[in-house]
Amino acid sequence: MxxxxxxxHIIEVPVHNGSKxxxxxxxxxxxxxxxxxxxxxxxxxxxxxxxxxxxxxLDGLSILNLNSPDYNILNxxxxxxxxxxxxxxxxxxxxxxxxxHENFFIDPNGYDVIIGxxxxxxxxxxxxxxxSGAISLAKLSEAMHLGKLGEQIVFKSKKAFTHLHFLxxxxxxxxxxxxxxxxxxxxxxxxxxxxxxxxxxxxELFMIDIMREGIKHEDPRLR
Numbered sequence: 197m198x199x200x201x202x203x204x205h206i207i208e209v210p211v212h213n214g215s216k217x218x219x220x221x222x223x224x225x226x227x228x229x230x231x232x233x234x235x236x237x238x239x240x241x242x243x244x245x246x247x248x249x250x251x252x253x254l255d256g257l258s259i260l261n262l263n264s265p266d267y268n269i270l271n272x273x274x275x276x277x278x279x280x281x282x283x284x285x286x287x288x289x290x291x292x293x294x295x296x297h298e299n300f301f302i303d304p305n306g307y308d309v310i311i312g313x314x315x316x317x318x319x320x321x322x323x324x325x326x327x328s329g330a331i332s333l334a335k336l337s338e339a340m341h342l343g344k345l346g347e348q349i350v351f352k353s354k355k356a357f358t359h360l361h362f363l364x365x366x367x368x369x370x371x372x373x374x375x376x377x378x379x380x381x382x383x384x385x386x387x388x389x390x391x392x393x394x395x396x397x398x399x400e401l402f403m404i405d406i407m408r409e410g411i412k413h414e415d416p417r418l419r
Contacts, residue, residue, distance in 0.1 A: 198252075198363075201228075202233075202239070202246070202247055204243060206248060220275070222279045222304060226348050231247060236373050239372075245367075249365065257356055259310075260312075262275075262312035267302075271413070272312055275312075278301060288407070292328070300413055313347065321385075327403060333406070334397070401417060401418075
């Protein structure tokens, strides 16, 4: 498969554990199959960057695919509560994070590769709203598909890094792709505001319901 990584520099040899711990899934090399998204990520600080292109072979690697039917969005959220900072405090947020971590957390460090959502700024704010009790699980699930959400493929282990081979890099102009990133984020937030204003159905689950009823990973209401 061909994968892309957006950065402010060319990366011919990705460094194991060379990223920040507070990325979505902790340390790892974050890639995508979508070149256009990688170009947006390359210019996320409104500076020119590079779209690095790699060939990858995932055969023989242990893969945690959080977007498969075996998992639900709460598994993804539980991992975010472990690694991402700047969560809201107060309300039920602290108890909710603890509950998610205890009942839905899957340690990504036990896998070679992780496949899952990327929590760009807008999507992270949607997740925060759910954890703090502002929106239902149904609305969070709907919001996660707004604004062309990107799926990322994250190389975690030293073994996984040997399956990733640099091909080339393309310079990316912030004057083009920072605006694209901003517009995509703005559209996701606009659509989310419209979704958030719609009425909740009586049977929709909120974080407080999940905690009070002791809902676990295999509960059919999470499907």
